[in-house]
Amino acid sequence: MASRGDLGSWLNGGNVPPGETPGPDRLGLPSAGTGSRAPLGRRLVALCLDWAVASGISYGFFAYDAGATLAVFAVMNLLLVASVGSTIGHRLLGLRVRRLGVAGEHIVGFGRAAVRTVLLCLVIPAVVWDADGRGLHDRAAGTVIVRR
Template sequence: MASRGDLGSWLTGGSVPTGETGGRDRLGLPASGAGSRAPLGRRVVALCVDWALAEAISFGFFGRDPMVTLAIFAVMNLILVSSVGSTIGHRLLGLQVRRLGVEGPHLVGFGRGTVRTLLLCLVIPPVVWDADGRGMHDRAAGTVIVRR
């Protein structure tokens, strides 16, 4: 048996289907378009672009040392995400890392950027994500990757 709460109310305006005016997801982000959560495919491609750049820099200056590549990747992520909100891979794919639930400028900052980068480099946190599609590194830092 359906109750009044199941059907919505004219007082609350009822429910608005996702994608129409007022459509927001559980994080309060737009359901689509600029500012909406970035799809997994784009995030993975951006990560691959960033890793390839770190690998190229490592190989060009230091030989093929995986720990140097990881260090370069970490420094690139820390500096770029903390200061401008996106790595080179994010920028090429139209993505941005933003603080979640903050009005005005959404810059991540050095502290959150450090937490996010350290967990990202551990590999396991980024591949374990929640129902909202955020990896553990983004949850711990209070960030989300969105479309620009």
């Protein structure tokens, strides 16, 4: 009779023989290390940091208006993701946004960043994930958040 230990667990990702590394995930990204999908916790902390920066700017220039904060957040996301591939929060947590399926491509571009930003600001697409852990905003833009 097979035991749970023989089959592995969904918590540890199954059995991988000692000395071997698991292969690429379903998106073709490495399963660990640089270039692998960013974990949810890091992505959420990065989002909170970006919102805090946008709130600070909004407070300084607009006496903290919720609409102004959202606008600052959107502009920050659009410009930073389109040009350097990461927001301030992403950069601090060692993450970046990259195009999916393009080897070595680091620049997301303005069009993809715009789609991603609009859907991120609508909130609902950002909190609905697919089986690979990507939000609908990333699926629509053809992007993924990975470790740097």
